[in-house]
Amino acid sequence: MRSRLSDDSAKLWILSCSIFAIGGLGAGVLGVVWIYIEADFGVTLSALGAMLTAATIGRTITSSVSGPIIGRFGIAPVMMGGAGIGIFSQLGLALSPSWPMFMIAAVGHGFGSGVMGVGLNAFAAVNFSARRMNWLHGSFGIGSTIGPYFVTTVVIDLGIDWRWIYALFAGTRVLMLLMFYLTRHQWRIGEAKAKSAPFRMRQTIRLPIIWLMVGAWLMATGNELVAGQFSNSFLINARGIEPKTAAAWVSMYWVSLTVSRFFSGFIITRISTTSFMRLNNVIIMLGAGLLSANLSPLTSLIGLALIGFAIAPFAPLMSSETPGLVGSAHTANAMGLQFTGASLGMALLPWLGGILAETVGLEVIPQYVFLIALVTFILYEGIIRRDFKRPVAKAY
Helix, strand or coil: CHHHHHHHHHHHHHHHHHHHHHHHHHHHHHHHHHHHHHHHHCCCCHHHHHHHHHHHHHHHHHHHHHHHHHHHHCHHHHHHHHHHHHHHHHHHHHHCCCHHHHHHHHHHHHHHHHHHHHHHHHHHHHHCCHHHHHHHHHHHHHHHHHHHHHHHHHHHHCCCCCHHHHHHHHHHHHHHHHHHHHCHHHHHHHHHHHCCCCCCHHHHCCCHHHHHHHHHHHHHHHHHHHHHHHHHHHHHHHCCCCHHHHHHHHHHHHHHHHHHHHHHHHHCCCCCHHHHHHHHHHHHHHHHHHHHHCCCHHHHHHHHHHHHHHHCCHHHHHHHHHHHHHCHHHHHHHHHHHHHHHHHHHHHHHHHHHHHHHHCCCCHHHHHHHHHHHHHHHHHHHHHCCCCCCCCCCCC
16 A cells, blocks of 8 residues: 555656646746737737736636635646636637737636646645655746747747647647546545645734745745746847847746756755755846846856746745744645735736836846845745744655
């Protein structure tokens, strides 16, 4: 029986990595395909932030209610529902005749991705080690890395309309749905391991530390999206780089993010989480400084890569640390609140970044990334100074 549990746990981890990789494809392509969406619908750069906000509204709603829904119906049925929503939302993005319809489809995309994101991360925080959690998020980066190259090949090299990108993504959601259906009985084993007697939400929100954690998630995840989604427009319009070259540079951002998460899976057993997180925040600010200085194309590339490399470990490490920070009985509620904060960050910070870019100029983006990283650093210092005992994460 022990062997069977171990085998099923390994299968679920591999499946989770596959789902994360497929989800990463969409995150990596938007910044590259945006210039074609912008031209097609006749909108401006601030509309990119508005679209991300629309998607995040849906994601925020599902983040706040996913816990009770998963507790009632189970992981697999809810994930299948999220994949089903994803199919229709991706088709909506591909077929939208107008910008308002495109925005509605973006909200639907947020619903679907929110359900699967919160569910898989909460499941992984309980069932997987810190090392596996980093590798799980690294799989997302693999998809994000492939995405820009995929768009470059399909839209630029082959001259195919950008709408086919989202039609193909609808096909990936069909694959997700099939994968969850075929493994639906195995997920029940994992759910049994995760069951506990949780506190009510009103008890969790009374913890002072939870608001520092939510704030840090808001800043860090929003910053990751700002750097990833605005970098293509920044490189093309502020640095005068060819679109194809800029797309390759954006891929380097996601490459560095991916490599970092796999690297972190090894190094986290040799350095304290606190020291590692502090170092990463400093590196983000250094990368933003290099990007802003514009010393040469190479230093701009290095700066963007440093931002991706340093910002990557935040989500997996904070997810793994959550049970130790608030206690296992608060973990489910805390994960939901943190992902709600992350969703708000992904909605508000890119939106504000778009407004700043239009009013001040694209050169403000690296400075904006620096400021967000500084606030994240301050919030994390507040978290680690709280008097909480945290268990050492297992690495296996």
